[in-house]
Amino acid sequence: MSGSTSLQRRLGLGLTLGVSLLWLLATLASGVVVSNELDAAFDSAMEETAQRILPLAVTEIVNRELPGLSQQIAMLRPHTEMLSYLVRDASGTVLLQSHDVNPALFAARPVTGFRTSDSHRIYGEAAVSNTIFIEVAEPLAHRQETARQAVMALLAPLLLLIPLSLAGIWLWVRSSLRPVLAYKTAIETRGAGDLSPVTQIALPEEIEPVAQAVDQLMERLRRALESERSFTANSAHELRTPLAAALAQVQRLRQEAPETQWQQRIDHIEALLQRLARLSEKLMQLAKAEGGALLATEPHNAVAVIRLVASEFRHDPAGWRLQLELPQTGAVMTTLDMDAVAILVRNLIENALKYGDETQPVRVSLSSEGRVRVSNGGPPVPADQLAGLTARFARAAGAHVSRPGAGLGLAIVDAIASGAGTRLVLSSPAPGQSDGFAAEVMLPGIMPPTDARQSVPWIT
Structure with missing residues (x-):
């Protein structure tokens, strides 16, 4: 049926896409949770760092010989400073700072607690009756990069799991639908x-x-x-x-x-x-x-049936016009019922003898592929009438319309062809001629063909 889709394909793709989508949503949700947990962990680390450094800084500042002197902590070895800090008094004077700190990141006066700028997360803590303050800054890019890597670590397995899920679901669906596929095959064959x-x-x-x-x-x-x-x-x-x-x-x-x-x-x-x-x-x-x-359970020889039908016209006054072209060796085996083949060929021959030119032969041919063609001479049938000749009691207008006939011959042939799963093809002029009429039917269920053919003017 045109436009139909496979249930196995729909289930396989649907389940795989559904599982992948749910996995992706779960991963994104996990990423949000991980990002929030990372922020909490980083905030706790900043708070712990400030509370560890501040007592040491206070001791250093109080024991200085020159009060108010700004001091920068020396770098022991080159490294990227993720946490930078600044120790100031209440007026904003810098008393102590890390080696890679940028004072412009901080406000003019120190502020306690957490706050977020455009580029950094900052935490401030106070000591000595709010006279000495420490502020720790961490780049937001560091947090974002860490969160991104965590989410990618969760998403990376999908690249492997999606193909594996597709294969597993496909095999499971195919296994589950095996009885349905067997039933489908039994109907089709x-x-x-x-x-x-x-x-x-x-x-x-x-x-x-x-x-x-x-x-x-x-x-x-x-x-x-x-x-x-x-x-x-x-x-x-x-x-x-x-x-x-x-x-x-x-x-x-x-x-x-x-x-x-x-x-x-x-x-x-x-x-x-x-x-x-x-x-x-x-x-x-x-x-x-x-x-x-119309279809037989066992194939039979269509050549023998056509010979037998042609022999019935031996005593017909117009029988001399018949010319048979049949395979010379072997047989053309078809599953179309023998009676149906006989009725089909007989009606085509009667139609050609009755309405064809009485001075020209009627050619009955059977190809090794199972194509039956009956052609005759005479004036061409107009194209607007050709398609309607298979209707019941339909006859083409012309010189032979007065000849006796019920107009059922081609309707019978068309019904047989449709019932057997093939079709009747009418053409006028006949193929290879400038006039005449031809009717052609492909027999169903043809066995391996033979190619040699012979031309027989009459059945003896």
Whole structure:
């Protein structure tokens, strides 16, 4: 069915995307939590640093020989200073500072507690009755980089886990859907004419009612088709017998009636009865074509069927026009029912002999690939009429419209082709000609072909 999607693909991709999305959201949430915890840890470290350094700084400042002197702590070895500090008095005079501090980061006067500037996190602490202050500064970029690395460490496993999740979910879904896939295969591999129940498969409980409904539907369809075939067979017997008896009585009446105007009436009645007999036969063929059961369980040779049908036209006045082109060696095996092949070819030949140019041959060909083509000469059929010739009781307008016929031949062939899963292709002019008409059908279920062909003017 056009536009349909695989349930296995939808489940596999949906579950994988769902798990990945949930994992990503959980990772982002974890990143927010980690970032907050890192901020708390860094604030605690800053507070602890200030409280450790401040007593030492107070001792250093109080014991100086020259009060108010600013002193910078020397660097023992080169390193990046993440925490820088500044010790000042209440007026903002610098008394002690770390080696890499930037005084511009701090306010003009010291402030206690935490605060955040555009680029740094700052903590201030006071001692000696709020006369000596220490302020510790940490770059915000350091915190952001640490938080980013923590989040990336959480996200990095997704690069490996997403493919593994996809593979694992795909295998699990495929394993879970194995009975459904087996049921799908069982439906696809059977022929269109096989209406027997599907082999019982341990399907999931959600699918089991569907399978049971399908089996019940096919059983009802099988019974309906059998009933229709039985009705068709009985109708054929019941119609042919009285028509044959009526024709026999009319022919006997002709012999016994005097040579008067009654002979014309008798001939007219006989022609009407023969036309009715042909029409009943066509209607029964159409009923078989539309009733289903067109595919056989075993393939058979289409070449033999076409030869047999062609031989039926041996005594027809126009039979000399038939030319057969059939594979020379081997056979063309098809699963189309033998009766259906015979009805199809017979109607195509009758249509070509009846409406084709009486001076030109009718070519019946069968390719090794199973393509049946019947072509005849004559004026081309207008394109606007060509597509409507497969309708019931449809006949093309033209010079041959007065010839007897019910207009059911191509409708029967089209019904057989549609029921067998193929199609009838009409073309006018005929392929390779400047005039004429051709009808072509590809037989279904063709076995390995043979390529050699022979041209046979007539069946002997």
